Amino acid sequence: MKIGCPAEIKNNENRVGITPNAALAYAQAGHEVFVQKGGGLGSAITDDEYVKAGAKVLATAPEVWAASDMIVKVKEPLAAEYKLMKENQLVYTYFHFAADEELTKACLASKIVAMAYETVQDGNILPLLKPMSEVAGRMSALMGSFYLAKTHGGRGLLPMGVSGVAPAEVVILGGGSVGTNAAFTAAGLGTRVTILDVNINRLEYLHDVMPANVTGLYSDPVNLETSIKTADIVIGAVLIPGAKAPKLLRKEHLKMMRPGSVIVDVAIDQGGCFETSHPTTHSEPTYVVDDIIHYCVANMPGAYARTSTFALNNATLKYGLMLANKGVEAACRESEALLLGLNTYKGAITFKAVAEAFGMLNNYKDPRAVVA
Ligand SMILES: NC(=O)c1ccc[n+]([C@@H]2O[C@H](COP(=O)([O-])OP(=O)(O)OC[C@H]3O[C@@H](n4cnc5c(N)ncnc54)[C@H](O)[C@@H]3O)[C@@H](O)[C@H]2O)c1
Structure with missing residues (x-):
């Protein structure tokens, strides 16, 4: 298969879809790899490293898109990339369709096959979301702490306090990958952490593994309201896979919080x-x-691009090789995880929550049927 990796164009997005190690693995499996000139520089990867790994460097994004049967990226295609997508082209990247109707329509119109990292699901695990959730979770505690400084607009709190002065309070909504990593980092900084989730098993797990300065709480409107009243930082980390995030913290809640507090909406x-x-x-x-x-940056891991690029590739390569070696249909027939990642297929929506989000159930097709 011809596999292409264009440079990312989202604001300050410095990650890249394929590392030289991954390029080598694709090449060794018999595939041809194209990367865009300078595409790895944001992650401190040179064109030379790609060439040594057997990839071909092309000068522009349109050349990479035009040469490739399969595109491997990081972020969703942006408007400038819509016209580069080709009918039947497999695009393997994050899409987050439920939050973006325009992107959904563009992918349907161009009849690409969209394999969305964020809904590939192996049992209860979202293996391609997890590494970025680790980064974003850890980073969310750091960003919340950074903006608590008076000089950054916050209440003027040193997160860990000092002798005789209490530390900051951090409330985390959602105790999955993001929430757990945020909790470990915030706890490590010495803050007092409360983490809310609706999943009892997850709360049990958190109770077992978290340090003493972290308390797990069942997520309901009363517990949420009580917690945010004394919070200095609130981190939003809930997920209902493939669907729009539920609005747990509403506008009226802001008035209950202390001025100068920071909310970080990772979701x-x-x-x-x-x-x-x-x-x-x-x-x-x-x-x-x-x-x-x-603080609502949609591509937080882009800030720590090199760490994130390598962590992402560690997870995407295995499934990328399955797609490239077998073709999308056979790969989805053999892997339930990949079947769940199929979001659009040649003009049809194949992920129900996305079709429901935009009232497009008339354009929904069962993914099992399209790959049969
Ligand atoms: N902004 C970024 O750069 C960035 C980076 C990585 C991940 N994310 C996003 O962060 C979000 C969380 O990702 P994750 O990997 O932690 O997901 P996850 O599935 O591991 O965890 C989500 C958790 O939310 C819980 N939850 C669901 N409804 C809830 C409710 N009403 N109250 C409390 N908890 C509830 C679930 O039980 C689950 O434990 C996703 O939207 C993901 O796309 C954003």
Whole structure:
């Protein structure tokens, strides 16, 4: 198969879809790999490293898209890339369709096959979301702490406190991959952490593994309201796979919080779990509503690009090789995990929650049927 990796064009997105190690693995499996000139530089990877791994460097994004049967990326195609997508082309990347109707329509119109990292599911695990959730989770505690400084617009709290002065309180909504990593980092910084989830088994697990400064709480409206009243940082990390995030923190809740507190909506890529969230970028990461600082960067791991690129490739390569070696249909027939990642197929939606999000059930097809 001809496999292409264009440079990312989203604001401050420095990750890249294929590392030289992954390029070598694809080449050794008999595939041809094209990378865009300079595409790895944001992750401190040179063109030379790709050439040594057997990849061919092409000058522009249109050349890479045109040469490839399968595109391996990081972020969803942006408007400038819509016209580069080709009928029947397999695009293997994050899409987060439920938060983006325009992207959904563009992918349907171009009749690509969209294999979305975020819904590939192996048992209860989302293996291609997990590495980025680790990064974003750890980072969310750092970003929340950073903006608590008075000089960054916050309440002027040193997160870990000092002798005789209490540390900050961190509330985390959702105790999955993001929430757990946020909790470990916030706890390690010495803050007092409360983590809310609706999954009893997950709460049990958190109870067993978390340090003493982390408390697990069942997520219901009363516990949420009580927790946020004393929170200095609230981190949004809930997920209902493939669907829009539920709006747990509403506008009226902001008035109950202390001015200068920080909310970090990591779930913003699925529409956000705070009512007042809207996506921000690394160049302008925050804005203020009702005296509460909102940090809602949709591609947080882009800031720690090299770590993130290698962590992502460790997870995507296995499934990428299955897709390239067998073709998307056979790979999906053999792997339930990949079948669940199939979001659009040649003009039809094949992921029910996406069709439901936009009232497009008339254009929904069972993924099992399209790959049969
Ligand atoms: N902004 C970014 O750069 C970035 C990076 C990585 C991940 N994310 C996003 O972060 C979100 C969380 O990802 P994850 O990997 O942790 O998912 P996950 O599936 O591991 O965890 C989600 C958790 O939310 C819990 N949950 C569901 N409904 C809830 C509710 N009402 N109250 C409390 N908890 C609830 C679930 O039980 C689960 O434990 C996703 O939207 C993901 O796309 C964003």
